[in-house]
Amino acid sequence: PTWTCSYRERAVLPNTSSLAAYLLRLIAIKKTNLCLSADVTTTAELLAIAEEVGDSICVLKTHADIVSDFSDRTMKGLRDIARRKHFLIFEDRKFADIGETVQKQYTGGPLRIARWAEITNAHILPGPAIVTALREAAASTIASYNTAVHTEITASPPTDHDDDHDVVPSSTSADPLERLDVSHAPDRKHSVVSISTTISTRTESISPHPRPDIDHDDGADTLALLERLGEAPYLRSLLLLAEMSSEGHLLTGAYTATCVQIARAHRDFVMGFIAQHALNSEPADNFITMSPGVQLPPAGQKDGKKLGDALGQQYNSPRKIVLEQGCDVIIVGRGILKAADRREEAERYRREGWRAYEERVGL
Ligand code: S5P
Numbered sequence: 001p002t003w004t005c006s007y008r009e010r011a012v013l014p015n016t017s018s019l020a021a022y023l024l025r026l027i028a029i030k031k032t033n034l035c036l037s038a039d040v041t042t043t044a045e046l047l048a049i050a051e052e053v054g055d056s057i058c059v060l061k062t063h064a065d066i067v068s069d070f071s072d073r074t075m076k077g078l079r080d081i082a083r084r085k086h087f088l089i090f091e092d093r094k095f096a097d098i099g100e101t102v103q104k105q106y107t108g109g110p111l112r113i114a115r116w117a118e119i120t121n122a123h124i125l126p127g128p129a130i131v132t133a134l135r136e137a138a139a140s141t142i143a144s145y146n147t148a149v150h151t152e153i154t155a156s157p158p159t160d161h162d163d164d165h166d167v168v169p170s171s172t173s174a175d176p177l178e179r180l181d182v183s184h185a186p187d188r189k190h191s192v193v194s195i196s197t198t199i200s201t202r203t204e205s206i207s208p209h210p211r212p213d214i215d216h217d218d219g220a221d222t223l224a225l226l227e228r229l230g231e232a233p234y235l236r237s238l239l240l241l242a243e244m245s246s247e248g249h250l251l252t253g254a255y256t257a258t259c260v261q262i263a264r265a266h267r268d269f270v271m272g273f274i275a276q277h278a279l280n281s282e283p284a285d286n287f288i289t290m291s292p293g294v295q296l297p298p299a300g301q302k303d304g305k306k307l308g309d310a311l312g313q314q315y316n317s318p319r320k321i322v323l324e325q326g327c328d329v330i331i332v333g334r335g336i337l338k339a340a341d342r343r344e345e346a347e348r349y350r351r352e353g354w355r356a357y358e359e360r361v362g363l
Contacts, residue, residue, distance in 0.1 A: 002280045003326050004361050007033075013286045019118060019235040020271040020288055023088055027058045027329075030086060033322065033357055034350045035059035035290060037092070037333030041066050043074040050078060053336065053346035054085030059119070059290070061090045061331060064111045075116040090290075091117035094241060096125050099133030106137045114141040114236065121239040121274055124255075128262045131238065135269040138236035145234070237271040242279055245293025246312040263287060276316070278326030291321045292331040296352060309334075318349060322356035 002010055010016065011024035027033055036057045038049050046067055050060055060082065064070050082089050091113045095102045102122070107114045114120075114137060122130050242259040243251045251259075260279050263270040272288030273279055280287055295315040297303050307315035315335075321327045330353045332346075339345035 001283055002286055003278065006361050006363070007328075007357075010286055015267050015284050016286050017235075017237055017268055017271050019088075019237040020286070022235065023058065023271070023288065026086060026088070030055075030058060031354055032056055032058050032350045033329050033353045034346065035061050035090065035329050035331045036336060036346065037061045037292065037331050039063055039066065039333050039337065041068055043067060043069050043071070043077065046074065047077045047081065049337070049342065050081045050085075052343050054081055054087060056343070056346040056350045057087050059088045059090050059329060061092050062117070063092050064113065065093075070111065075112070079116055088119055089117045090119035090121070090239075093120050093122075095120070095122040095130060095134065097130070098126055099129040102130055103133050103137040106134055107141055114138055118235060119237050119239060119271070121241055123241050124259050124262055128265065131240075131262060131266050131270060134238055135266065138238075138269065142234060142236065236269075238266075238269055239272055239274050239288075239290060240270055241275075242273040243275040243277070245276060245291075245314055247308070247314055248312070260285075260287075272328070275327070276321070276325060278328070280326075288329065289327040290329040290331055291316075291325070291327040292333070294318055294321055294330045294332050294349075295335040296349065318352040319356045322353055323360050326360070 002013075005013075006028070007024045008028040011021045011028070016024070034057050036049070036053050036059075038046055038060055040046050040049060046062070054060070060078070062078070064074075067074060078089055091111075093105070093113060095105060097105070105113075106120065120134070122134060124130060240259050240263055241251060242256045242263075243249070256275070256279070259273065260281075263273065264282070264285070270287070272290065274292065275289050276291055276293070278289050279285075280289075293313060293315050294317070295307055296317060297305065297307065303317045303319065316325075318330045318332075321330055330349065332349050336342055336345045336349060
């Protein structure tokens with residue numbers, strides 16, 4: 001049913017979680033269905049590639065546990081670039097444990113994923129409680145932010161600005177997520193103003209019903225709109241691994257079908273799937289399918305020849321994944337990372353993915 005719908009049309013369908021709606025709008029505005037898989041091993045490389053290709057992507061996917069010097073600086077650096085360049089951050093953690101354990105892995109440890117990544121993913125091997133556990137942990141992360149903000153505001157002496165919720169935040173204001181830990185706020189008075197502003201704008205953007213002005217995506221309106229919608233860091237969502245790209249994987253048949261059923265039972269938190277083809281089959285389904293194992297065939301080689309690496313990875317072209325398989329977001333790692341000009345190569349993937357999408361929906 002969603003096969004021939006535009007991203008924009010899908011953003012306003014019922015049953016679309018707030019973050020999915022935000023992402024669909026972001027994709028339509030930036031005209032990119034490309035996710036970069038930033039599989040690099042240092043903070044410097046991660047921030048450099050995010051800066052380099054940020055304009056061409058809708059999502060940046062990370063493996064934080066391969067970054068040897070991952071720290072607060074990595075999280076803040078990434079969030080800063082994501083805010084400026086308007087993309088979402090997806091930590092490819094592939095949770096696969098009991099509820100109690102995944103909650104700790106998601107919110108704690110050295111990575112504190114729930115803090116800085118809007119999207120993460122999970123296997124459903126342990127059963128549906130993995131979804132409810134992660135949802136609960138996401139909600140409490142956001143709630144603890146709200147409590148911290150509330151405490152900060154009520155505990156602070158009144159200032160001239162305290163009840164002025166319409167102050168426009170300066171473009172240089174820090175990511176509000178950093179203020180989760182309010183004890184680190186360097187200037188309390190300043191942080192109160194910026195936090196209260198954030199609350200008023202956020203309440204608006206969390207609303208599941210997008211505003212009518214979303215349909216104006218041309219010219220200067222484009223970036224202005226994304227600026228106004230720029231509060232997505234407050235939303236959290238999960239992708240379920242319904243299929244894999246690797247040779248001989250076991251995520252097939254009844255397993256994939258169960259995955260879809262679990263997603264349907266948790267539409268508020270599960271935004272979609274990691275899969276090799278679209279899995280929306282009921283009228284109410286509007287899941288986003290993100291597909292790894294994507295590479296353009298080398299110059300001169302015809303699309304259709306089997307591509308892969310020496311360790312089981314299998315590749316399809318953006319065209320096959322988007323046009324023939326109905327997927328929504330192409331995930332590309334080495335195809336871009338190994339290019340001499342990564343910015344130009346990301347643009348090439350963006351154009352390919354976008355053309356395939358336009359052809360699919362008949363634009
Ligand atoms: O089925 C999958 C699921 C994932 S998330 N196959 C995958 O390859 N991935 C991830 O996508 C993988 O962990 C890696 O980060 C990326 C593919 O990278 P590439 O270099 O092969 O494009």
